[in-house]
Ligand SMILES: NC(=O)c1ccc[n+]([C@@H]2O[C@H](COP(=O)([O-])OP(=O)(O)OC[C@H]3O[C@@H](n4cnc5c(N)ncnc54)[C@H](O)[C@@H]3O)[C@@H](O)[C@H]2O)c1
């Protein structure tokens with residue numbers, strides 16, 4: 126199987142150091158090529174240039190294969206350099222081209238700093254998810270976060286809380302449910318996925334006493350898809366969806382906004398959570414954390430989430446063979 130492409134992410138963040146830690150920890154099972162500028166890697170890193178992803182098979186286990194991408198400036202941990210922002214974006218686009226050309230089996234993205242990319246490169250997307258959809262030419266993708274105990278999907282993602290009710294449409298909810306179900310079948314081997322749908326308002330609107338979206342937007346979609354055979358529950362009060370007994374009743378929780386989904390999973394298992402983008406024509410995973418400028422370059426960063434992202438991408442690629 127062709128290797129994964131790992132994008133370097135923001136070189137001022139913890140991406141370079143966790144990539145090296147993942148390469149060392151996984152050894153012969155690393156199965157990825159790091160796309161970036163080795164000048165940003167920790168001094169003690171063991172790495173080797175390759176000219177193409179397939180050459181990674183000839184690199185000694187524990188040594189990280191590097192596909193070179195030129196960056197204008199060295200990296201200062203914790204201090205993003207605007208002059209590097211353009212190259213951070215280029216690396217993502219180059220990784221997509223490589224996977225679309227069949228040179229790689231999927232993409233694992235190291236963290237970017239959204240604000241830094243906006244400042245340094247006028248990056249107009251809220252994050253990888255939206256940018257990758259644009260590069261792939263698809264209208265809708267779904268962000269799912271996964272750990273051993275829970276899978277969550279935010280229907281709306283990187284928008285202000287005040288804008289959520291207006292963006293929470295029946296069409297968006299239906300597409301999110303359908304894309305999520307299809308991926309759970311294809312990529313996670315769940316024959317008949319059970320999806321728990323959260324309400325938007327406290328107590329799922331309390332029969333309309335605390336908001337109308339649950340009854341007017343969410344319920345009609347859930348009932349219609351349930352009649353078509355989808356295994357759905359909800360809209361449920363979100364505050365009682367995530368304890369262990371509740372989690373045992375479903376395969377994924379569909380939440381109405383970013384933090385309604387991400388708080389529970391990053392509370393349950395921040396160290397091993399994985400962000401996977403559903404609906405792309407290629408595999409993409411990512412750690413569930415960001416650039417962590419506050420600890421970058423101090424050898425404090427935990428590579429577990431990146432390792433879990435690598436393993437999930439490899440599992441998905443194996444299933445799709
Ligand atoms: N997939 C991604 O590219 C991604 C994911 C999340 C956040 N971000 C971006 O990263 C930037 C910073 O975001 P943030 O501060 O909200 O979250 P963050 O995850 O970067 O950091 C939050 C806290 O968790 C700690 N932390 C994060 N990863 C860690 C690791 N691997 N090991 C040990 N400690 C770790 C950090 O030190 C910090 O104290 C923002 O621009 C955000 O949008 C990107």
Ligand SMILES: N[C@H](C(=O)O)[C@H](O)COP(=O)(O)O
Nearest residue numbers: 252253254255400411413414
């Ligand atoms: N919302 C994700 C999280 O908090 O982990 C992360 O920001 C995803 O961003 P991307 O679209 O860049 O993967």
